[in-house]
Amino acid sequence: MNSHSATDDLHLLTRLLPSHIKAALARQEPAELLEIILDLGRPPQARYLHAAIDLSEHPVNREDLGAVVRAVGEFGADNRAGIESTLHRVSAIRNRRGDVIGLTLRVGRAVSGTIDLIRDLIESGKSTLLLGRPGVGKTTKLREVARVLADDFGKRVVIVDTSNEIAGDGDIPHPAVGGARRMMVASPDRQHAVMIEAVENHMPEVIVVDEIGTLDEAMAARTIAERGVQLIGTAHGNTLDNLVGNPTLSDLVGGVQTVILGDDEARLRGTQKTISERKAAPTFDAVVEIVSRREVIAHPDAARAVDNLLRGHPARGVRRGLSEPDEADGDSAADPSPADTGPEPRVFPAQGDRPVRVYAYALSRDLVDRAIRDLRIQARTVKFPDQADLVLTLRAREDDPKLSRLVDRSQVGVHGVKKNTTAQLRSLLASLFNIVHGQDQAEVDDMVRETEQAVREVKAGGVKAELDPRPSTLRRLQHRIVTRHGLVAESVGVEPERRLVIYPV
Structure with missing residues (x-):
C-alpha cells in the first residue's frame, strides 16, 4: 500500500497558545506543520518541512510563555510534557535559574502506511534498527510497527516509552499503537533498566524502544536480543557508517576491534598489518537508514554490511523508494528530494544574478510565491x-x-507537481534549485557542476569517473543526478x- 493517512488532533495543541x-x-497551512x-x-x-515562518512581528514575552x-502543567x-490522549510534545528551554525562556510545541501525528518499505524485515522477526537524522520520522514508524505486530500478527508487544514519545501522554496508550502494551520511563537515565524489566516481568515477543543513545542502553539491547526477543529500535546516527564509527553505540551492530595481523596474513589479505574487524x-x-519519508536504504544483513564497511567497501545497502509522493505524513521532516518530484536537477539562476522567472499554469500563483519566499531563492512569478x-503545473495538466x-x-x-500545495511546490523548487537542507548552497552548486561534468565525461569516453569526497546528504543528490542520466554509481571509501564513483553502462 502506498497511501498514507494521518490524524493529529492539532486543535488540542494549538489551544495552548495565546490567542494572538x-x-x-x-x-497558515496546518496539515504540514511540524x-x-x-x-x-x-x-x-x-516550522514546516524546510521553512520557518514568523507568525508575528511582535516578540514572545514572558506572559506568552507563562500562559x-x-x-x-508539569x-x-x-523538560518535556505531553498532552493527554495525543502524541504532541511540549519541550522547555530554561535559564540558569530554571525559568522557562523557550518552548517547542512539536506536532505528533498518528500515521498509517509508513512502514511499507520495511514491512518484510519487520514481519520476518528480525531485530531491526532504524537510523536517520532528527525529524525524519523514526518515531512515527515505531508506532506503526508496534500496531502492526500487535494487531495484525497477534504478538505480545511492549513499548518502552521514554517521555511518552511513542504512545502519547496519559495512562492509556494512544490508539495509534494498537494493542501494544506500554511501559513508561520516569526519567531518561532509567530507560535501560525499564528495557530489562520489560523482558523479565512481562514475557514480550517484541520490544519497541526509541532513541538508544547510551552504553547502558546498548548493553540492555544486547541482553534483550540474546533472550530471543525481537527488538525494534532507533538510535542516534544518520547512517550505518556513523554508527560503526560511534564507540558508544557500535556494539548495536557488532562493535569494532583492532586486530594486528602477521606479515604473511597481511600480504594474503592485501591490507595493512593493523586492521579493524567486527567484534561480535x-x-x-x-x-x-531512513533517507526521507519515501526512501530508505535497507541493510537486511547487518553483519555483512558492517564487514564491508570495515574492509573499505560500500555497505551495499538496498535503496527502496515509493513511486508517488504523498502529502506530509507524520511528525517527521524530510529533505525536499529531487527523486520525489521527477525533474532532472538544474542549477538556477542561469542568467547571472537575475531572478528566475516562474509561470504557474493551473496552480495558485500565491502558493508559488509563498514557496519561493519560504526557500529564499532568487525567483519570482510572472503573469x-x-x-x-x-513553467510549473499540475501533473494532470x-x-x-x-x-x-x-x-x-x-x-x-x-x-509538474501532484497536488497544488505549498509543501509540494517547495519540494519541487528545492529540487530545481538544488537546495539541500543543512548544506551551504555554494557547495551544493559546486557539487552539481562537478557531477554533471563527470557524467558527460563518462558518457563520452566510456570510462569510470571518481568524484571528490562529499557528505552523505550531497552523495545522495549525486546518486540521483547520475541515475537520471542513465548511469550507475556507488559510494566507496x-x-x-x-x-562517488560513476560507471558507464
Whole structure:
C-alpha cells in the first residue's frame, strides 16, 4: 500500500497558545506543520518541512510563555510534557535559574502506511534498527510497527516509552499503537533498566524502544536480543557508517576491534598489518537508514554490511523508494528530494544574478510565491508564459493542448507537481534549485557542476569517473543526478573520504 493517512488532533495543541499567536497560526497551512517555536524576545515561528515562518512581528514575552506553561502543567525531568490522549510534545528551554525562556510545541501525528518499505524485515522477526537524522520520522514508524505486530500478527508487544514519545501522554496508550502494551520511563537515565524489566516481568515477543543513545542502553539491547526477543529500535546516527564509527553505540551492530595481523596474513589479505574487524554478532539483524519519508536504504544483513564497511567497501545497502509522493505524513521532516518530484536537477539562476522567472499554469500563483519566499531563492512569478524561464503545473495538466502551445512558443521546461500545495511546490523548487537542507548552497552548486561534468565525461569516453569526497546528504543528490542520466554509481571509501564513483553502462 502506498497511501498514507494521518490524524493529529492539532486543535488540542494549538489551544495552548495565546490567542494572538493562535490566530496568526490559523492563517497558515496546518496539515504540514511540524512545530511551533516560542523563544523569549523573538517572533513566534511555525516550522514546516524546510521553512520557518514568523507568525508575528511582535516578540514572545514572558506572559506568552507563562500562559503556555500553565496550560501544559508539569514538565518531566527531561523538560518535556505531553498532552493527554495525543502524541504532541511540549519541550522547555530554561535559564540558569530554571525559568522557562523557550518552548517547542512539536506536532505528533498518528500515521498509517509508513512502514511499507520495511514491512518484510519487520514481519520476518528480525531485530531491526532504524537510523536517520532528527525529524525524519523514526518515531512515527515505531508506532506503526508496534500496531502492526500487535494487531495484525497477534504478538505480545511492549513499548518502552521514554517521555511518552511513542504512545502519547496519559495512562492509556494512544490508539495509534494498537494493542501494544506500554511501559513508561520516569526519567531518561532509567530507560535501560525499564528495557530489562520489560523482558523479565512481562514475557514480550517484541520490544519497541526509541532513541538508544547510551552504553547502558546498548548493553540492555544486547541482553534483550540474546533472550530471543525481537527488538525494534532507533538510535542516534544518520547512517550505518556513523554508527560503526560511534564507540558508544557500535556494539548495536557488532562493535569494532583492532586486530594486528602477521606479515604473511597481511600480504594474503592485501591490507595493512593493523586492521579493524567486527567484534561480535550484531545486536540488530537488520539496519534501515531512513533517507526521507519515501526512501530508505535497507541493510537486511547487518553483519555483512558492517564487514564491508570495515574492509573499505560500500555497505551495499538496498535503496527502496515509493513511486508517488504523498502529502506530509507524520511528525517527521524530510529533505525536499529531487527523486520525489521527477525533474532532472538544474542549477538556477542561469542568467547571472537575475531572478528566475516562474509561470504557474493551473496552480495558485500565491502558493508559488509563498514557496519561493519560504526557500529564499532568487525567483519570482510572472503573469505570462513568454516571460518565464520555467513553467510549473499540475501533473494532470502537463498534456493540456493550451499549455503545449504556450511551451512550444516559449521553449521553456515544464515541471509538474501532484497536488497544488505549498509543501509540494517547495519540494519541487528545492529540487530545481538544488537546495539541500543543512548544506551551504555554494557547495551544493559546486557539487552539481562537478557531477554533471563527470557524467558527460563518462558518457563520452566510456570510462569510470571518481568524484571528490562529499557528505552523505550531497552523495545522495549525486546518486540521483547520475541515475537520471542513465548511469550507475556507488559510494566507496570511509568517511570523511567517502566519495562517488560513476560507471558507464
